[in-house]
Amino acid sequence: MFELSKACRILSATIVAFSFASPALAGGKTLACYQQVHQPAVYKTVHQQVVVRPGGVIHETIPARYGQVTEKVLVTPAHVVARHIPAVTRTVHQTVMVRPKSVGWEWRHVHGKRTLCKVVHPAQYATRARTVIVQPARTVHERVPARYAHRTRTVVIEPARTIARQVPPVIKTVARTVEVQPASSGWIQVSGRSRCH
Template sequence: MRHSFWSALAALIVSPLVSTSVLAGGKALSCYEQATVPAVYKTVNERVLVQPASSYVVQKPAVYSYQARRVLVQPERVSYRTSPAVYQTRQSRVLVQPASVGWEYRVINGRNILCKVQNPAVYRTVSQKVLVQSASRVAVRQPAIYSSVKEKVLVQPATSYRVQKPAVYQTVSRQVLVQPAQTVWKPVKVRGCRY
């Protein structure tokens, strides 16, 4: 503000007065000389983008494992075996004629006499084929047959996920011009000039 004031004063007032004073040969009341005021800078810090935000995909392959598995080679089977009938020969006493009472003539002492006679039972031994065990059908079980095989199984399926990378910033310092360099008139003390 002070520089602006002195600049305006030099341009509008001082220069004509000095010229007039010198030309007229009058007494100088105040004297000024030109001076350069250097530019004024200040340091500012700025946050600048070094690398923008990005993302990438990470692929994770599927995970497999091998494990034993029991497999059926041949199912259970049932077959039948036939057992023939079993016979046995047995002997038994069979009544041929039961005991009985009858009349018959007998000659006793030259005489023909009718006598009552008891006849014993008549038996006969016969052989007979007897069924001891009839023919049968026996079920014979054959157990199932298994085997162990290795197979590839999925433990974890393939997956993917996205990784986010945040933007990278950096703080940098730079000089900023606050006021440019300028030429101003400043008062001076010289002989013959009152200040």
Template sequence: MPGKTACFTIAGLTMLGTISQTAAGGRAVECYEPVRSPAVYDTVYEDVMISPPGQQVDYIAPIYGTRERVVMTVPAQVTYQVVPAVTRTVYRTVRIDGGGYSWEWRVVHGRKVLCKVWHKARYERVAKTVVIQPERTRRVVIPAQHD
């Protein structure tokens, strides 16, 4: 243990000795002296950038003219139409009265008499409207118009 303490002491004194010599104007390790030398001129040929790269915008005038083309002026449309029903009038003969006997008062030779009278059957022509084709809705497509 006493040997280790001695080593540390010697190392510490050595460091203090070197620091104190430099601080007190002791031995210097490097030195610099300002030197004034005249300027030397020579001709050197090298590529030098005169102007930096950039972008150049060229203006090209527009070309005007006439072009003919077909344009849709009215789009196609879909509409719906109601088609009325198709009807027909049909006539048929219908018996209105079946005929037969009835009693009625009549004047015969100036006297009022109750008589039994025979009546024929009565027929009449009757009209009836018949639907042949019912009403329907029809889809109508109107094509587009182009000019």
């Protein structure tokens, strides 16, 4: 096609040159006839993939997750304490002999006369109170059990972490029109001498 177009252009230039250079030759015997033709440009639609957004790696941070836990905690440990118990006493009353029975001499008046007589002195008793110990003082050791309580606190169930996520590229197919062959013009020989009259 390119060689034909080139030949047509040469032929066209030659014909134009002869038409201007030899006007006296008009009306002569026809040897060949030519017609000028135009070839429009040829286009076609091509589809091409283009990257709209490139792919890559996105690092995403996932926050930590927390929760509440209730636990038993020791408030006071078990221990032993010493406790003093005072003595138990009571008051008792007892009759005691103050003076024993005795024999003695004493002066008395018998029939108006002073007389020395032998006499018996009976024993003398009295009631006296005294404190007696029913149970002596002592020290006892008592075991005090441990004391517990419940406490609620916040704990980390899952720590924060960073994950890498692969993001694929975004590709789009676009259509565009391209010129396959440019427009051209030239001369072609008309077949048959009858067409030249």
